[in-house]
Amino acid sequence: MRIGVITFPGTLDDVDAARAVRYAGAQPVSLWHGDRDLAGVDAVVVPGGFSYGDYLRAGAIASLAPIMTEVAAAARRGVPVLGICNGFQILCEAGLLPGALVRNDGLRFVCRDQRLRVESAATAWTAGLRVGQELLVPLKSGEGRYVVDAATRAELAGEGRIVFRYAGANPNGATDAIAGVASADGRVVGLMPHPEHAIDPLTGPSADGLALFTSVLLRAAA
Amino acid sequence: MPKPEILDPQGQAVARALARIGIAGVAGVRQGKHFELEVDDTLDDATLHRIAGDLLANPVIEDWTVTRL
Numbered sequence: 001m002r003i004g005v006i007t008f009p010g011t012l013d014d015v016d017a018a019r020a021v022r023y024a025g026a027q028p029v030s031l032w033h034g035d036r037d038l039a040g041v042d043a044v045v046v047p048g049g050f051s052y053g054d055y056l057r058a059g060a061i062a063s064l065a066p067i068m069t070e071v072a073a074a075a076r077r078g079v080p081v082l083g084i085c086n087g088f089q090i091l092c093e094a095g096l097l098p099g100a101l102v103r104n105d106g107l108r109f110v111c112r113d114q115r116l117r118v119e120s121a122a123t124a125w126t127a128g129l130r131v132g133q134e135l136l137v138p139l140k141s142g143e144g145r146y147v148v149d150a151a152t153r154a155e156l157a158g159e160g161r162i163v164f165r166y167a168g169a170n171p172n173g174a175t176d177a178i179a180g181v182a183s184a185d186g187r188v189v190g191l192m193p194h195p196e197h198a199i200d201p202l203t204g205p206s207a208d209g210l211a212l213f214t215s216v217l218l219r220a221a222a
Numbered sequence: 223m224p225k226p227e228i229l230d231p232q233g234q235a236v237a238r239a240l241a242r243i244g245i246a247g248v249a250g251v252r253q254g255k256h257f258e259l260e261v262d263d264t265l266d267d268a269t270l271h272r273i274a275g276d277l278l279a280n281p282v283i284e285d286w287t288v289t290r291l
Contacts, residue, residue, distance in 0.1 A: 055232040056239070056253070064242045 012049030048085030059089030088190030105173025
């Protein structure tokens with residue numbers, strides 16, 4: 001399986017995302033923000049960082065980059081897309097996921113190893129996890145507070161599209177402690193914490209994050 | 223608002239994004255900030271200008287206007 005990893009100007013975590021893809025047993029394919037095709041990849045990771053310097057709003061300019069037209073078209077065909085941190089912000093700005101990410105309620109950039117509770121194993125990126133399972137992965141964001149209107153929030157909860165919640169104290173004031181959500185078909189997932197930084201105990205707090213990248217392979221094999 | 227002579231890369235990025243969504247005819251974009259303050263009637267214009275000049279704006283790089291609503 002070939003998994004594309006997009007680099008925008010200001011992306012930071014593309015190298016770790018590609019490494020996570022490789023650890024999972026897939027082949028990472030570098031994609032550039034100006035590209036107008038996805039090189040035939042089977043899934044796409046939109047990694048974290050500060051694309052376009054967070055100009056206007058985090059993810060706002062990147063959501064209009066040429067590659068995102070292709071990502072949106074692929075998502076409509078059911079190609080799995082994972083947005084991490086700034087990638088989550090980009091997917092929300094692009095309208096591929098509901099809601100928005102705003103300034104943390106404590107106004108501080110939060111950088112810590114964060115426990116996450118899996119709320120849905122019915123997505124392309126969490127099929128190998130169990131509901132209720134906890135993952136320990138880094139969280140590092142200043143605009144990580146997930147907000148969504150009440151009607152959409154009820155819809156997300158009702159349809160099982162809340163994928164991850166923060167376990168323990170809410171680190172950023174996110175609505176309902178939501179750390180990650182999915183599209184209606186469960187193929188597009190976005191989350192603020194960084195599973196790609198937790199794939200090897202040598203370099204991360206755990207290897208828990210690897211399961212997201214192996215999950216998408218399960219789905220492909222099934 | 224950033225002073226006219228100050229380079230505004232954020233405004234430029236927004237201008238390029240406008241072109242991407244198919245909008246022509248926007249010659250330039252400059253991005254600034256807008257603050258709404260709820261104040262007592264006793265605060266005079268001089269105080270409001272002090273608020274703007276001493277805290278909300280950096281007079282080295284930004285111009286500002288104060289409007290009472």
